[in-house]
Amino acid sequence: MSSLLTSDMHAWARGLAGRIGREVPPVPATRRRRLLLVHLDGVPKALLDAAVRTGRMPFLSSLVRSGAYHLEEAFWGSPASTPCFQAGLLYGIPHPNLPAYAWFDRELGRRVRMNTPQDALDIEQRLGRTQAPQLFAEGGHTYFTLFRGGARNQICMSTLSSLKGMARALSPEMEGLLAARTRHPFRYLGSLGRESWRALREIWRWGRALGDFRHEGDFLISRVLLQQLGWSFAHTKALVDMVRGVPSVYLVFGNYDEVAHRRGPRSEQAVAELERVDGYLAELYAMARTVEHPYDVVFLTDHGHVESLPFEQRQGQRLEDMLLRGAPAALPEAVSGGLLDGRAPLPPTARPAPEAPVVIESGNFAHVYLTQGRQPLEARALVAHHPEVLARAARHPDIGLVALRRGDSAVALVKGQVYRAEELEQAPLAGEFSRRAVADYLRELPFMPTAGDLVLFGEAVRPGATVGFAWEFGSHGGLTRTETCSTVCWSAEGPVALSGLTHCVNLHQRLAEAYLD
Incomplete structure (x- = not known):
């Protein structure tokens, strides 16, 4: 050579x-x-x-x-x-x-x-x-x-x-x-x-x-x-x-x-x-x-790296403001039903003391911490105590998918429906996303207790480009084919x-x- x-x-x-x-x-x-x-x-x-x-x-x-x-x-x-x-x-x-x-x-x-x-x-x-x-x-x-x-x-x-x-x-x-x-x-x-x-x-x-x-x-x-x-x-x-x-x-x-x-x-x-x-x-x-x-x-x-179109530039507000202080929103029944997965809702008396949420804009994905405890929140607690945050994330056109824990596994919330890793072929994901990478992320999330209670991924809005939550013009860490x-x-x-x-x-x-x- x-x-x-x-x-x-x-x-x-x-x-x-x-x-x-x-x-x-x-x-x-x-x-x-x-x-x-x-x-x-x-x-x-x-x-x-x-x-x-x-x-x-x-x-x-x-x-x-x-x-x-x-x-x-x-x-x-x-x-x-x-x-x-x-x-x-x-x-x-x-x-x-x-x-x-x-x-x-x-x-x-x-x-x-x-x-x-x-x-x-x-x-x-x-x-x-x-x-x-x-x-x-x-x-x-x-x-x-x-x-x-x-x-x-x-x-x-x-x-x-x-x-x-x-x-x-x-x-x-x-x-x-x-x-x-x-x-x-x-x-x-x-x-x-x-x-x-x-x-x-x-x-x-x-x-x-x-x-x-x-x-x-x-x-x-x-x-x-x-x-x-x-x-x-x-x-x-x-x-x-x-x-x-x-x-x-x-x-x-x-x-x-x-x-x-x-x-x-x-x-x-x-x-x-x-x-x-x-x-x-x-x-x-x-x-x-x-x-x-x-x-x-x-x-x-x-x-x-994918091209990143800042959420703030597109929407005129930060992601945190939209999620935590946005207009009232009702959680669709299909979402709550899919997240509960046949389990009974948590009783109102189980509501914990309020904590200051933390939103980390990590590029074209974001970690949302609704509790700062050592253990992340699971889907039943999110449905019971944070339905409006879930609803805003599920309905926003600039959010392509939401990953969260359900029981001892994780699921993806895509356009108002809930999908396990094994069901992603049916999910209406934008073509830029790698279904293999999304499935891998759902399998990995239970091993990442320090990840957010919700993990949001920016929508793929054109070939080679996604919405970014941080103020930057190239992002990685998300689940597109280019990044992974x-x-x-x-x-x-x-x-x-x-x-x-x-x-x-x-x-x-x-x-x-x-x-x-």
């Missing part, structure tokens, strides 16, 4: 490897085979397929079209979001109880968000209770993951919670960076300044055209710190790691995901990030094949086949068998 690299790329990799090797010592060999895992966060498979077909990502296209690499569809389970995927990949947990990127955590008793370091650390400690082997233990390194997953280094969201720990890790993390630089520092700073200025101008134009600047300040910081400085650092460190012989490296490219949320998954800015990363993939692959002990390289995505169809791309000559994967735990198991001695 080294024939896929040009002579210039071979020469570049040999020269850089020699320079790094003279500056940093190797690490003791601990594995028979070495692994580089490159995670393209949020990239839809259809977009990668198109980039391969048209040559818009020329390096990745050469890998796949030559037959050297297989590129196939994978299904990682529900929900289609990074926390759930990384819990399965890093820890091998089939039911991690991670319902979104942001939610109200019943065990912690507060809202959590995975870009908050302390929240990520709290969840990481919960995940660490598993007895399964951690994929990047025994000296592995991870970059810009949410959780550490046993890695030796400290470049992930959870480790940012400790400034003291980060300070201790700073010196070893900087080792080899100067030797591995591919541009003079002044040229890099000049490029960074120009990119930042272009980003500032684009953000100003976007905010003025939309008449709304919410999130744009955070987006600018993300463009500079994460997409420019952060990715350059992680990419360079991965090159250093391979020269040193770090046994396994996991590198997350989050640029596309960040831009897709704010500008849309097929926007010019988002697609440009894919074109940009293709050159970095070529460099990583060149180094992986050049070092003394070559690396097996696997590329993957964790979910797709992921990608895995691996070497035809590698030690493990990665076809037919139906859960991220399958990926963990196959990689562990091949790379954990």
